[in-house]
Amino acid sequence: MKGRRRPRLSFVWLQACSGCEISLLNSGERLPDLLNKVEIVYFPLLMDRKCGGEGEFDLPEADVGFVSGSVSSDEHLTLLYALRRRCRTLVSFGTCATHGGIPALRNRWSAEATLETVFPGTPGQPTLPAEVPALLDRVYSVDEKVRVDFCLPGCPPHPETIAAVIETLVTGEQPRLPGKSVCETCPTIRTGEMHRTVRRFLNNAEYNSEEPVERMRCLLEQGLLCMGPVTVGGCGGPATPLCVQARVPCRGCYGPVRSEGNQLLDMLNVLASHGVDHRSIVDRQSLLRFSGAHGLLRSVRKTEGVVLMSEKGNKKSS
Amino acid sequence: MTQVITIHPVTRIEGNARIDIQLDAAGEVCDARVGISSLRGFEQFVVGLPAEEIPRIVTRICGICPWMHHLAAAKAVDACFGASLPPAGHLLRELCQVLAHIHDKILHFFFLGAPDFLIERDADYSVRNIMGLVQQQPELAARVVRMRQLGQVMLERLAGKAIHPVAAVAGGFARPLGKSERESLYLDGQQLLDFACFALEFAKKEVFPQFLEVFAPVGAITTGFLGTVDQYGHLRLYDGTLRLMHPDGRVEEFAAPAYEQVLAEEVVTWSTAKVVYAGSWGEGLSLDPASPKGVYRVNTLARINVCDQIATPRAQVELEEFRSRFGRPAQHSLLYHWARLIELVYACERVLELLGDERIVDPVVRAPVTPQAGRGVGHVEAPRGTLIHDYTTDENGCITRANLIVGTTHNIAPMNVSVRRTAASCIQAGRVDDEILNRIEMAVRAYDP
Amino acid sequence: MKKDPLIIAFCCNWCSYAAADLAGVSRLQYPGSIRIIRVMCSGMVHPDMVLHALQKGADGVIIAGCHLGECHYIRGNEIALARAEILVETLEDLGWESDRLQIVHVSSSESERLVQAFCDMHKRLEALDQTDFAAVEADE
Numbered sequence: 001m002k003g004r005r006r007p008r009l010s011f012v013w014l015q016a017c018s019g020c021e022i023s024l025l026n027s028g029e030r031l032p033d034l035l036n037k038v039e040i041v042y043f044p045l046l047m048d049r050k051c052g053g054e055g056e057f058d059l060p061e062a063d064v065g066f067v068s069g070s071v072s073s074d075e076h077l078t079l080l081y082a083l084r085r086r087c088r089t090l091v092s093f094g095t096c097a098t099h100g101g102i103p104a105l106r107n108r109w110s111a112e113a114t115l116e117t118v119f120p121g122t123p124g125q126p127t128l129p130a131e132v133p134a135l136l137d138r139v140y141s142v143d144e145k146v147r148v149d150f151c152l153p154g155c156p157p158h159p160e161t162i163a164a165v166i167e168t169l170v171t172g173e174q175p176r177l178p179g180k181s182v183c184e185t186c187p188t189i190r191t192g193e194m195h196r197t198v199r200r201f202l203n204n205a206e207y208n209s210e211e212p213v214e215r216m217r218c219l220l221e222q223g224l225l226c227m228g229p230v231t232v233g234g235c236g237g238p239a240t241p242l243c244v245q246a247r248v249p250c251r252g253c254y255g256p257v258r259s260e261g262n263q264l265l266d267m268l269n270v271l272a273s274h275g276v277d278h279r280s281i282v283d284r285q286s287l288l289r290f291s292g293a294h295g296l297l298r299s300v301r302k303t304e305g306v307v308l309m310s311e312k313g314n315k316k317s318s
Numbered sequence: 319m320t321q322v323i324t325i326h327p328v329t330r331i332e333g334n335a336r337i338d339i340q341l342d343a344a345g346e347v348c349d350a351r352v353g354i355s356s357l358r359g360f361e362q363f364v365v366g367l368p369a370e371e372i373p374r375i376v377t378r379i380c381g382i383c384p385w386m387h388h389l390a391a392a393k394a395v396d397a398c399f400g401a402s403l404p405p406a407g408h409l410l411r412e413l414c415q416v417l418a419h420i421h422d423k424i425l426h427f428f429f430l431g432a433p434d435f436l437i438e439r440d441a442d443y444s445v446r447n448i449m450g451l452v453q454q455q456p457e458l459a460a461r462v463v464r465m466r467q468l469g470q471v472m473l474e475r476l477a478g479k480a481i482h483p484v485a486a487v488a489g490g491f492a493r494p495l496g497k498s499e500r501e502s503l504y505l506d507g508q509q510l511l512d513f514a515c516f517a518l519e520f521a522k523k524e525v526f527p528q529f530l531e532v533f534a535p536v537g538a539i540t541t542g543f544l545g546t547v548d549q550y551g552h553l554r555l556y557d558g559t560l561r562l563m564h565p566d567g568r569v570e571e572f573a574a575p576a577y578e579q580v581l582a583e584e585v586v587t588w589s590t591a592k593v594v595y596a597g598s599w600g601e602g603l604s605l606d607p608a609s610p611k612g613v614y615r616v617n618t619l620a621r622i623n624v625c626d627q628i629a630t631p632r633a634q635v636e637l638e639e640f641r642s643r644f645g646r647p648a649q650h651s652l653l654y655h656w657a658r659l660i661e662l663v664y665a666c667e668r669v670l671e672l673l674g675d676e677r678i679v680d681p682v683v684r685a686p687v688t689p690q691a692g693r694g695v696g697h698v699e700a701p702r703g704t705l706i707h708d709y710t711t712d713e714n715g716c717i718t719r720a721n722l723i724v725g726t727t728h729n730i731a732p733m734n735v736s737v738r739r740t741a742a743s744c745i746q747a748g749r750v751d752d753e754i755l756n757r758i759e760m761a762v763r764a765y766d767p
Numbered sequence: 768m769k770k771d772p773l774i775i776a777f778c779c780n781w782c783s784y785a786a787a788d789l790a791g792v793s794r795l796q797y798p799g800s801i802r803i804i805r806v807m808c809s810g811m812v813h814p815d816m817v818l819h820a821l822q823k824g825a826d827g828v829i830i831a832g833c834h835l836g837e838c839h840y841i842r843g844n845e846i847a848l849a850r851a852e853i854l855v856e857t858l859e860d861l862g863w864e865s866d867r868l869q870i871v872h873v874s875s876s877e878s879e880r881l882v883q884a885f886c887d888m889h890k891r892l893e894a895l896d897q898t899d900f901a902a903v904e905a906d907e
Contacts, residue, residue, distance in 0.1 A: 007787060010865075013334070015356055015358060015380050016380040016381075017379060017380050017381035017384075018332050018333070018380070018382055019378070019381025019384065019481045019482055020381065021381070022381050022382055022425075022481055023381075023481055025425070025429070025463075025466070026467060026470050026480070026481070028463065028467040028471075028554075029464070031463050031718070032452050032456070032459060032460055032463060035448075035449050035452055036452065036453075042331045042593075044327045044330075045330065045331075045332065046329075046330065046429065046430075046447050046448050047329060047330070047443065047444070047446075047447040048324065048329045048330065048443035048446055048447065048756065048759075050326060050327070050329070051326065051442070052324075052326060052328065052593070073355075073356065075355065079602075101378070102375060102378035102843075103358050104361065105363035106358070106359045106363050107364060108366075109362055110357075110362065110379075111561070113359075114357075114359040115359075115609050116361040117359070117361050117362040117365070117427055118357065118359055118361050118362060119585055119592075127585065128585070128587055129353075129585060129586060129587050129588060129667075130587045131353070131587045131588045131591055132355050132357070132588065132589065133356075134353055134354065135357065138380070145724035155378070156481050156482065157380065171338060176396070179528070182546075183528070198707050198713075200370060201367055201370055201487065201488075201491070202370060202488065202686055202688070202689065203489070203684065203686035204487070204492060204493075204683075204684050205685070209494045209496070209681050210496070210656075211491065224389055235663065235704075236478075240480045242474075242479040243478055243479060243484045244478070244482075245474075245476075246478030246479060246483075246484055246485040246492050246493055247493045248478070248484040248485065248487070248492045249491050251371075251484075258543070261815065262818060262861075264704070264857060264860065265814045265815060265818060265853075265854075265857050266814070266815065268853040268857060269813065269814045269815075269850055269853065270812070271853075272849035272850050272853045273844070273846050273849065273850070273851065275698050275849070278560075278852075278853050278856075282368045282714070282716065283366060283367050283368060283371075283716070284856070284860065285860055286367055286859075288370065289375065290433070293519060295862075296860045296861065298861065299859075311715075
């Protein structure tokens with residue numbers, strides 16, 4: 001330990017909803033203690049340090065930088081580059097940063113199509129806000145653009161996990177996250193018998209409301225599309241996965257079990273291996289709703305020759 | 319030679335916003351703008367998805383008030399599918415909503431707003447925040463942190479996930495509330511109510527007397543207001559009729575599905591959020607601080623202004639005191655904070671009222687729904703103002719069109735007016751310092767965007 | 768410049784790998800750009816492996832297993848077939864032509880059948896890449 005300086009933390013958000021930051025604040029009794037242990041140098045939700053306006057961002061130096069949200073506009077990109085330069089360890093914080101998250105659902109359309117839908121245009125009015133940062137062609141995860149030292153997925157990550165990760169990182173150690181699937185932490189009853197189809201969540205699962213969740217039959221076996229098998233666990237901390245606590249099937253918000261996994265393909269594989277008809281899924285592509293970055297979700301106009309070619313070009317160079 | 323002063327990012331608010339203040343050759347403010355700079359395109363990417371999935375996707379619009387998007391979406395999908403909910407479904411949803419309001423109001427007043435009031439005014443930015451508050455007033459800070467946490471923990475017990483919830487489903491709620499759970503929630507709810515009353519007394523003693531005068535220029539604008547009331551004119555957060563109040567006090571009421579006939583949207587070049595204004599007044603939109611046109615406000619102050627009374631006793635007493643001091647409608651922007659704490663008291667009282675309702679423990683919490691073609695508009699009062707979700711579905715129950723008006727969007731116009739006004743009165747001869755810039759930000763912060 | 772299409776062939780130990788072995792012993796000719804990977808059962812080829820092969824530069828993937836009903840592990844090749852079905856659809860979602868994947872069933876004695884599958888795939892990929900080049904030229 002050199003010196004007595006408190007470790008400096010920087011929190012930057014890109015295309016984010018601030019859920020990750022709120023989750024940090026939910027660490028409760030641990031929070032004041034945590035805030036005393038570190039020095040926060042940049043955190044727009046909580047403090048007034050500015051980073052300047054045009055082009056270049058002036059971020060303070062930090063030991064650990066947390067970046068939440070996905071990379072969606074050219075301003076996000078500049079901010080992210082600035083953060084990478086100014087911090088020693090960079091953490092992508094939350095599923096948007098690690099896998100694109102919900103904002104990456106936009107990757108099913110071109111940026112132009114999105115703008116046309118959001119700003120349909122009325123005669124006599126400006127059609128687009130011209131003085132705001134330009135959208136990138138698609139939504140990227142943080143690691144697609146800069147080197148990342150640690151990935152902390154979750155939408156949002158569990159408060160205890162965030163606190164533990166910060167406490168470990170500031171000692172200079174590399175934290176470890178559980179690498180098991182949601183199913184491994186789910187206490188519901190599994191028999192191995194599956195429904196032949198999956199149904200939409202239009203009525204509640206079958207369970208006795210007097211009994212604890214441990215007595216409920218596995219939701220996937222009940223024929224509900226539960227992404228537990230292909231999603232990394234940890235959302236409930238040591239307890240039952242949060243959605244299952246609410247008796248609702250998992251939708252995969254922590255991203256794939258292995259960070260480079262493909263939730264769409266893996267989930268269909270689970271269904272196929274158990275003889276479940278995957279055609280009963282209404283919108284297959286939205287199985288990637290939390291992990292559409294890394295080129296997994298693509299513009300629906302892909303069949304047009306030119307687009308197809310550029311994708312193929314990408315493929316060859318990677 | 320003109321000069322532009324940029325505040326970027328606006329801090330201690332939720333989201334990405336910036337302020338650009340334009341000075342003329344003499345250093346006087348000639349224009350000022352608040353813009354929201356990030357665009358996600360929810361209207362685009364929900365298209366094609368099964369409608370019943372939407373409530374658990376749109377939560378990601380905002381991590382501070384995910385419950386509001388969750389519920390507005392659930393209500394819109396109910397309407398698309400023609401579902402009629404069992405009573406417990408509505409009661410549980412409303413219980414979650416008021417609990418979410420409680421956490422939000424504590425967060426906003428103490429974590430985001432209070433550093434401006436509770437930390438000495440010339441303090442450096444590195445101290446003027448919740449971390450500074452933890453250092454300077456550890457007991458108060460610890461209590462605030464604990465109470466906000468309690469609200470979140472209650473939500474988790476009730477609905478599994480507190481941030482980005484999943485428990486409100488098309489047709490009702492995903493799980494019933496057990497009798498023993500209800501009792502423990504009731505005890506916690508009483509603690510929250512005690513804290514809410516303490517917070518309001520504390521603010522009336524320590525905060526408002528010193529600051530309302532000092533910061534008068536922050537708020538001196540005159541606008542209309544929009545909020546939700548029930549058939550008796552009582553304040554409502556979960557459902558009811560929208561009531562739009564003209565600056566002169568006259569009101570018009572409309573049901574949420576008719577919003578397009580009353581409210582109009584305009585694209586501006588400097589913000590990805592469209593500007594919404596009162597089209598039904600027939601005066602167009604003008605952001606000129608001297609005589610704003612079509613501008614109304616939403617959020618706490620607006621709701622407190624448009625309602626005739628509040629149905630819970632303690633909040634009603636506070637409302638009466640508020641009205642006797644500031645009249646109706648009260649226009650001062652910093653009164654948003656006062657109104658926020660009155661609503662906090664209401665929300666806590668409403669938690670106890672809902673938990674006291676026998677129907678809330680009914681095991682039937684959801685009516686099965688059938689996907690169908692339709693259009694549905696769902697609305698709730700979010701902490702940041704009236705939130706409207708409007709969906710159209712095809713015969714498979716998949717979304718074909720979506721339009722969202724979020725709380726902050728209504729307030730873009732008045733925020734611009736307020737900031738320009740504040741900037742004009744604080745900046746003279748081109749002189750700015752940190753305190754002045756922070757005061758301009760306070761004008762934004764009051765709206766809790 | 769035109770490149771020989773690279774094909775990864777996952778062959779199961781019990782039938783199709785034996786068939787490939789036999790093809791070699793019988794001196795049957797097939798394109799040199801085919802890379803055979805021996806797996807114990809076609810049912811152990813996870814869809815991720817197919818995607819991985821494509822992402823790493825393969826032009827096509829063949830999964831070769833025993834005839835249905837003759838799996839050494841009883842049901843492995845049925846699982847492989849179910850997986851191939853979802854793969855064909857998902858490859859389109861993920862931006863690849865579904866033609867880049869093929870599943871074949873061969874017994875250990877059917878070396879001609881396996882070689883035929885190799886050659887067909889090779890020809891198909893050549894045609895596929897030809898159209899792509901044509902598209903680029905038209906674009907320029």
